[in-house]
Amino acid sequence: MANQMLGPGIIHELLGMLLLILVIFHMSINRRWWQYIIPQLKTAPLKTLTTLGLTISIVLAIISGLIISRHLFFFKSLLSLMPVMRIIHHYSVYWVLLFTALHIGVHGYILMHQFNVFERIHTLPTFVKTILALTVIGYGTYAFWYESLYMYLFFQMPYTYFDFNQPLGEFFLNYVSISGLFAIMAYGAEKVKNKN
Template sequence: MPISAKIRMMLDIAMTVATLVLMGGNYFFESTAVHEILGVILLVLWAVHITLNRRFFLSLFKGRYNVFRILQAVVNCGILLCAFFLMVSGIMLSNHVFAWLGIESGASFARTAHLLASHWYYVFMSLHIGLHVSLIANRLGLAGAFKSKAALVATRVVAVLVAGYGIYAFAIRGLWKYLFLQQPFFFFDAERGYALFFADYIAIVVLFAVAVHYVAKLMKA
């Protein structure tokens, strides 16, 4: 794998891990400062990611659009929009990193915007991963393994099973409530623990990634 591809892969992994940790709100750490610092790090990583993939955004208004390209544009622009609102609301709510700005108004709007944007960002990120499954497999050197019919079938079965659990996790975690503002605050289910939190949220990523991967295949057919 070329060095540039390795850097991109490490960047994508770091962004995904940071997102999963940040989805736990302030419940993983004693100080909210850690959540804020991780948020800033994710923002910086996004700036690097956009710079590395600037050709996509520069070509948004060029060429013809088919159904797949429209889907790709909606997902990528959705991520960008959510990242913007996360940045603005995060700065407004900051009690540590950006406290020096002295922002005292708009807290109610910022909390709602942060909750809404974070969960839509999570969904768009999952869809983004699904649109790049083949690329990820190539970068990890797994494309050759999928030439075996048995390996391909086994991978698909595992993906479907994890996605099936992701449906359950999506429901039990009540993510739809955050996506459509049916719940105005984030609830962390301490009884399910931290390990199950990550298992659930990873399964939800797989759910959306698998769904959009096969939708994209149909679009390209």
């Protein structure tokens, strides 16, 4: 999403390849999960649907990314697919962002016990956690509208608009906050579901 702001396209493609490696690694260590996907649709529907949504959007982003690659790969025989693949890649990466945030949120309890940073946040006083959560939700909502993410998610913007006057740090803060917003929403939904 920050392709034009980061500079040469090869950086974008290298980051895409890094993402592919991380996805393969993550799926390999969680491969047993796929054996129980049908029962989990009943017992853990939110977790299952966000994982399926994330998988589909990542597969679309990676396949389309490989086909439209101009630096690391070049598939001459697939040149006719370029226009369609660009559109698929353009929209799928925004869904990857959304589903990644939701995926992190629904697995928040596990993350808190595996990573010290999340565990430290979990041990903070309730009022501090509430203020932090409300700050992320508030700013994340603002950033969601400011970056026009709703237009990309619902296929209303066929190209990416960048405000080149916007500092790169602010751009990344906005997208981290948007991810935080959806992660908190998913975490809250999963917590309510587990209480019931």
